[in-house]
Amino acid sequence: MSVHGLHIRKCSFVILGAILMAFAGTSFYNSRHLREPVVLSPGVTQVKKLSDYFPGIKGTINDSNIYILEGTEPGGTILILGGSHPEEPASRLTTWILAENAAVEQGRLLVVPSANRSATTVTRLGGAYPPDFTIPTPWGGQKFRMGDRWSNPLDQWPDPEVYIHYPSRQELAYVDIRNLNRTWPGRANGTLTEKTCYAMTQLIQKENVDIVIDLHEAELQYPVISTIVAHQKGEDLAALVSMMISGSEGFDIGMEYSPKALHGLSHREIGDHTQAISLLLEAPEPFLDATRGRTDRALLLEGKDEFVLRAGKHGLLFEKMDEDGWPIDIRVGRHCSTIIYILELWSEENPEKAVVARKIPRYAEVKEKGVGFFLRDPTKEDPKNVYFE
Amino acid sequence: MSMATSAQIILAVMVGTYLIAKVFKVSTELSMFAAALAGAIAGGFGIPARHIVEGAFTYLDIVLIFITATLFMNLLKESGGVAYVIRGILRRFHRRKSILFVLITFLLLLPGALTGAGSVTVLITGGMIAVVLGYMGISKPRTAAIIFILASLSAAAPPVSLWAMLTAAGVNMPYVGFFLPLLLPCVLLSLIVIFILGWKGKPVDLKKALEELPEAPPRMNWIRILLPFLVFIFLVLAGRIWPHSLPVVGLPMMFMVSAFVSLLLSPIKLNFLKISRDTVHQLLPLIGTLTCVGILVQIMTLTGVRGLIAITIVTLPLIAVFLTLFFFLPVSEAVLMWGAAPVLGVPLVLLFNTIGLNPIIALAGMSVIWPLGDALPPTAIIGRLTVQTVGMKDSYARMLKHCLIPAIIIMVVGTLMVVFSKKLSFLTLL
Numbered sequence: 129m130s131v132h133g134l135h136i137r138k139c140s141f142v143i144l145g146a147i148l149m150a151f152a153g154t155s156f157y158n159s160r161h162l163r164e165p166v167v168l169s170p171g172v173t174q175v176k177k178l179s180d181y182f183p184g185i186k187g188t189i190n191d192s193n194i195y196i197l198e199g200t201e202p203g204g205t206i207l208i209l210g211g212s213h214p215e216e217p218a219s220r221l222t223t224w225i226l227a228e229n230a231a232v233e234q235g236r237l238l239v240v241p242s243a244n245r246s247a248t249t250v251t252r253l254g255g256a257y258p259p260d261f262t263i264p265t266p267w268g269g270q271k272f273r274m275g276d277r278w279s280n281p282l283d284q285w286p287d288p289e290v291y292i293h294y295p296s297r298q299e300l301a302y303v304d305i306r307n308l309n310r311t312w313p314g315r316a317n318g319t320l321t322e323k324t325c326y327a328m329t330q331l332i333q334k335e336n337v338d339i340v341i342d343l344h345e346a347e348l349q350y351p352v353i354s355t356i357v358a359h360q361k362g363e364d365l366a367a368l369v370s371m372m373i374s375g376s377e378g379f380d381i382g383m384e385y386s387p388k389a390l391h392g393l394s395h396r397e398i399g400d401h402t403q404a405i406s407l408l409l410e411a412p413e414p415f416l417d418a419t420r421g422r423t424d425r426a427l428l429l430e431g432k433d434e435f436v437l438r439a440g441k442h443g444l445l446f447e448k449m450d451e452d453g454w455p456i457d458i459r460v461g462r463h464c465s466t467i468i469y470i471l472e473l474w475s476e477e478n479p480e481k482a483v484v485a486r487k488i489p490r491y492a493e494v495k496e497k498g499v500g501f502f503l504r505d506p507t508k509e510d511p512k513n514v515y516f517e
Numbered sequence: 518m519s520m521a522t523s524a525q526i527i528l529a530v531m532v533g534t535y536l537i538a539k540v541f542k543v544s545t546e547l548s549m550f551a552a553a554l555a556g557a558i559a560g561g562f563g564i565p566a567r568h569i570v571e572g573a574f575t576y577l578d579i580v581l582i583f584i585t586a587t588l589f590m591n592l593l594k595e596s597g598g599v600a601y602v603i604r605g606i607l608r609r610f611h612r613r614k615s616i617l618f619v620l621i622t623f624l625l626l627l628p629g630a631l632t633g634a635g636s637v638t639v640l641i642t643g644g645m646i647a648v649v650l651g652y653m654g655i656s657k658p659r660t661a662a663i664i665f666i667l668a669s670l671s672a673a674a675p676p677v678s679l680w681a682m683l684t685a686a687g688v689n690m691p692y693v694g695f696f697l698p699l700l701l702p703c704v705l706l707s708l709i710v711i712f713i714l715g716w717k718g719k720p721v722d723l724k725k726a727l728e729e730l731p732e733a734p735p736r737m738n739w740i741r742i743l744l745p746f747l748v749f750i751f752l753v754l755a756g757r758i759w760p761h762s763l764p765v766v767g768l769p770m771m772f773m774v775s776a777f778v779s780l781l782l783s784p785i786k787l788n789f790l791k792i793s794r795d796t797v798h799q800l801l802p803l804i805g806t807l808t809c810v811g812i813l814v815q816i817m818t819l820t821g822v823r824g825l826i827a828i829t830i831v832t833l834p835l836i837a838v839f840l841t842l843f844f845f846l847p848v849s850e851a852v853l854m855w856g857a858a859p860v861l862g863v864p865l866v867l868l869f870n871t872i873g874l875n876p877i878i879a880l881a882g883m884s885v886i887w888p889l890g891d892a893l894p895p896t897a898i899i900g901r902l903t904v905q906t907v908g909m910k911d912s913y914a915r916m917l918k919h920c921l922i923p924a925i926i927i928m929v930v931g932t933l934m935v936v937f938s939k940k941l942s943f944l945t946l947l
Contacts, residue, residue, distance in 0.1 A: 151566035254575040254687075254811060254859065256568055256819035286767030287578070289676075289753055290693065292760035301691030305765070315761060349867055418688065418863050419828045421520040421821035422560070434520035435821070435828040442832045444871050 159259035160249040160280075162273050164517040165506035166224060166241065171197040171231035171487070175515055178240075181334055182327035184316055189246045189283050190324040193515055194331065195227040195239040197485070203235025204338040204481030206471065207331070207404070210241045212308045212342055212394065214248040214275025217261065217428065218411050218459035219343035221272075225464060225502045226488060234475075235483035238335060242517045243342075244308040244324060248273045250280035256423040263429075263456070265500035267508070274428075278306035284320040294318065296391040304392070309342070312397035329402060337404045338481055339365075339474060342394040343463050345413035348436060348445040355382035356466065357408040359399025365477070366407055369469045377465045377491050379458075381409075409466050411459040412447045419444075429456045461494030523560075524825035530559040531822065535852075545896045546805035549856070553809070553816040560820035572815025576807040576855075578769075579633070579679060583803060585772035586632035586677075588796045589745065590641045592776050595792055596783035598742040601733035603645045611721040614653070618715060621646055622667065622707045629671025630703075633679045634803060635888060635899045638668040639906050645730060647907040652726040653718035657909040662919035663714045665903040666927075667707050669888035672899075674703035677768075679855050680884040684862030690876060694945035698881035701944065702930055706885065710923040736784035745779040802898065810856035817860065827864035835872065838865070839936055843928035846883055850890025851897065857887060875938040877945045882934025889924050892917060 129137070168175070174196040179186035210223030223241040230237060242248055251257035251274050262269040284306050291305040292298070294315045304310040306321050314325030332340060339362070346353045358366035363385065370383040386395040386406070398406035414420060414436045415428045421435045432453030440449035468488055475482035489502055506514045534555035538548035553572075557565050593599060602624065610617045625646060629638035643664045650660040673680065675696045685692045752771040755763060780787055797804075817823040830838070849857035862883060869879040892900030897913075904916060934941060 148566045148569055152570035155567040156570075251571065253571055254814050254818065256572075256815050259567065286765060286769065288760070288765045289756055289768050289771070292757065294761050297760075299691075299693050301685070301693060303686065304691065318761070319765065349871065418867055419824050419831060421524060421824040423818050423821070433824075435824045438828050438832060444831060444868070 155259055159251075159273055162260060162271065164272055165270070166193070166195070166515045166517060167228050167504035167506050167509045168195070168513040168515065169197065169226075169228050169230055169487070172227060173198040178324070178327045178331065181330040182316070182323070185323050185327045188320060188323075189249070189280075190244060190320060192240055192242045192245050193517065195241075195515075197226075197230055197232040197237040197239070199232040199234040199236065199484060201234040204474070204478060204483045205236045205238060205335055206339045206341065206474075206483045207238040207335070207337045208240070208467065209243045209328075209340065209342045209394070210239075211245070211248060211275070212243045213277045213344060214242070214244065214273065215252065215257065215277050215416070216343075216345035216413055217272065217274075218345050218413070218456060218463055220248075221263065221456065221460045221499050222343055222463040222467070225460065225494075225499070226467075228504050229487045229489070229502055230485050231487045233484040233486065235481070236335075237483060237485055238331075238337065240328075243328070244279055244321065245517070246279040246283040246320060247277065247306075247308065248275040248517075250276045250278075250282070252276045258423075258425045258428065261425045261428055263500045263503060264498070265503050265505070267505040269500065270503050278303060279308070279321045281306070293392045294322065298391040300392060307392075309344075309394055310392035312392055312394050313401040329398070332398060332402045332404050337402070338478075338483075339405045339407065339470065340394065340398050341467060341470060342406070342408045344408060344410050345416065345459060346410045347416035347418070348412055348414055348447045348449055349417055349419070349439065351446045352384060353410050353412055353447045354380065354462075355384050355410050357384045357386050357395045357410070359386045359395050359406040361399050362405035362407050365405065365470065365474060368473050369466060372473065373466060373469055377469075379462055379465075379491060381462065381466060407470065409463055411462045412454045413459065414449065414454055431455050431459070457495050457498050458491075460499050461489070461491035464489055464494055465491035520821055521825060524821040527556050527559045527820045528822045528825060531556040531817075544802075544805070545854070545898075546802065546809040549806075549809040549813045549853070553813045556816045556820050556822060560816075562819060565816075565819065568815050568819055569812050572812035573808045575811030575815065576683075579682070580804050580807055581769040582677060582772065583632060583634060583800055583807075584797060585769040585776065587634070587637050587800055588793060589749075589772045589776040589779060590628050590632065590637055591792050591796050591799075592779040592783070592787060592789075593742070593745065594641055595787055596741070596779060596785060597731070597733040597737050598779070599642060599645060600731040601737040602742060603642075603649065604727060604730055604733055607649060607721060607723060607726055607730075611723045611726070614715075614718060614720060617649075617721070618711045619708065621649065622704070622711050625664065625667040626671040626674055626703065626707055629668055630674035631677065633672060633677035633682075635668035635672035635891060636803060636902055638671045639664060639899060639902050640799065643668060643903065644906045648729055649721060649726060650715065650718065652721045652729075653715065655715055655718045657907055658911050658915040659714050659919050661903050661907040661909045661916040662923070663711055664907060665892055665900055665916065666710045666920060666923045668899055668903065669891055670703045670707050670710075670885070670927075672888050673699060673884045675699040678884050680858045680862065680887045681880050683855055683858035684866055684880055684883075687859045687863035688866050688870075688876070690866070694877045695881060697944045698878050698934070698941070699884060702881070702885050702934065706923075706927055706930060709926060713923060714919060734784040741782040741784060744782055745775045748778045749775040806854050806898075810854060813853070813856055814859050823860060826860055827867075830861065830864045831868040838868065839932060842883065842932050842935060843886060846886045847890030847893060850887045851893035854891075854896055854898070857890070869935065869938065873939065874935070875942045875945065878938035878941045879935045882931040882938065885934070886928055886931035889927060892920060
């Protein structure tokens with residue numbers, strides 16, 4: 129090829145690259161800056177920031193909102209975390225339903241929809257995730273950021289050669305230094321993700337939280353699925369919840385012990401380092417399976433996939449999979465009912481620390497009406513009652 | 518149309534586009550890019566700019582490690598350090614073939630192990646080792662085979678083994694516990710290969726060899742060579758010993774610091790900018806490949822093609838999986854290069870994990886087999902590079918012929934590691 133021809137070829141590639149970057153850059157910018165409205169439930173009495181508990185997080189992307197719902201009677205305090213892994217959308221959507229609908233009569237409910245806000249602003253490299261998804265509502269639809277498992281490298285980079293967890297010194301995968309569910313109990317002078325966990329540990333201690341419920345979803349090829357993972361302090365409660373739900377709510381949920389030697393996870397470290405009982409809920413999400421087919425919003429929200437179904441027929445899954453899939457309504461409904469049972473059974477056993485809440489929809493109701501039914505139209509509300517994630 | 522049929526059609530379009538691009542002698546990187554574009558269009562996604570750019574950044578960290586580690590190695594070579602080491606070894610051990618082979622094995626394994634790239638081994642030490650082997654009376658095709666196989670094993674050796682890293686990342690498995698499962702087979706197989714292929718080698722004619730090898734600068738010494746490595750080891754160890762007192766540095770910065778130490782200690786003045794430019798130029802095909810593999814994998818995931826391949830593999834009879842690993846792994850490497858790891862490696866590791874095998878040992882076994890594909894067309898990047906570096910004038914097939922027996926041994930060892938991975942689990946704990 130002549131020198132002239134080579135120059136033309138190089139220029140063409142540069143121009144094509146610039147066009148691609150412009151389109152992609154716009155998409156990245158828009159999804160990072162997408163504002164997700166939360167219409168406050170009348171039961172929300174305060175909205176605090178994570179930096180109220182640890183100023184070291186102030187001004188960072190992870191200075192998340194904490195929606196506090198207080199009853200008129202004193203009681204216990206339960207913290208519910210959504211978005212530890214934002215690529216598991218049922219966790220965030222459940223917290224939305226709580227913050228927009230729940231009413232507390234006794235005790236307090238603390239709700240964090242974006243535990244790792246940074247991770248909501250990025251999608252998995254190589255994962256082909258959609259940048260966002262829309263939940264249909266009676267008033268149209270509400271758009272949410274898709275998110276990833278790890279904090280955005282724009283907020284925390286580079287990763288170390290190996291990640292050594294604080295304070296256990298356990299060696300973990302280097303990338304997990306950006307995984308909020310591997311950095312508990314956190315470190316005041318650590319990375320952004322470690323600081324975020326530290327701030328939440330401070331919150332748990334200062335607010336004297338009794339139970340922390342960390343909401344998650346899992347691929348069907350992962351053995352820890354459709355279950356409550358419980359710290360030993362919460363074993364009895366989790367076992368009881370599992371038993372009660374399996375007999376009455378129309379779905380089964382198991383119970384597993386938090387491994388004592390596996391560090392950094394909320395169900396282990398919160399229980400070990402604070403006064404709170406820590407529980408982690410897992411719902412099935414076929415979108416996360418490595419054998420999944422076309423990766424799109426439909427798979428994310430409907431949870432139907434021919435290839436994952438085939439894997440199930442070959443006995444490769446740890447949860448059933450049929451033609452109906454695992455729609456988002458069912459996954460969110462499972463979380464809602466499990467939370468209701470945890471509140472009820474805890475309150476029965478600990479009347480002086482009871483947390484009594486109403487207007488949290490049960491599994492059957494979410495399944496029937498859909499998640500969108502419980503999302504409120506921000507345009508019809510007083511702007512003072514609308515916060516953004 | 519079912520998901521499977523749709524994915525099969527898209528896969529056919531992608532394969533067809535790739536083959537057509539190769540027929541028109543388009544580079545492997547651009548052929549993969551073209552296949553990705555065609556797949557996205559066939560899947561009804563048009564030209565998905567976001568996915569293309571996101572996919573292109575998938576292996577950014579690995580690319581940075583590549584560039585900085587190779588820069589470090591190139592500075593060491595340009596300062597005369599590599600020549601100094603090889604001349605020193607020859608002077609001392611030219612009559613003792615066995616020790617010479619062991620030291621040559623170490624010199625060939627080190628660059629690739631540190632950088633994850635067999636090409637770096639070929640470029641940094643391969644040429645000079647070829648001269649030494651030549652003076653031992655070993656033929657050029659046989660020399661090329663030794664350098665290619667050891668360069669391949671160096672790429673699989675720890676600490677940086679891209680196949681293991683990419684697959685582990687794909688299944689959310691920590692890249693921890695791989696050191697011995699990768700190191701042992703790589704070192705042992707390298708020694709076996711060099712002794713088999715170099716067995717007929719005679720003692721080196723020292724005078725002639727030293728005349729042909731590049732001179733080391735007069736002021737070069739072992740401290741100037743070893744100090745940059747010690748700095749690198751110190752930085753790695755410091756990050757592990759005081760992880761909560763030091764800022765996170767990252768491997769690329771560690772290699773850069775070592776590179777600067779090497780630059781400062783060089784007995785001759787080095788043109789840093791020129792060496793940096795040459796390094797990037799030298800690595801462009803590999804960087805291009807990694808970038809395009811990222812795009813290809815992203816589009817395959819988007820369209821369901823990756824899922825189709827994954828589900829097809831994990832539902833094969835187990836015995837068929839074991840018996841065909843030796844074939845599919847090198848062939849997938851020849852076509853996709855490192856892209857083979859996320860596409861084939863991820864479902865295989867999931868399958869092995871599900872049936873109770875040890876995923877780390879199994880992945881280490883596969884990682885030893887994969888790089889053999891770097892000698893096979895259509896890419897054959899490392900094979901071709903080796904032939905050029907050694908200056909072999911014979912047909913390419915002659916080198917492949919000499920690679921055959923070592924390759925069979927490596928395939929057998931790798932497959933046995935997979936099959937008996939559970940029994941070898943103790944290696945991950947040491």
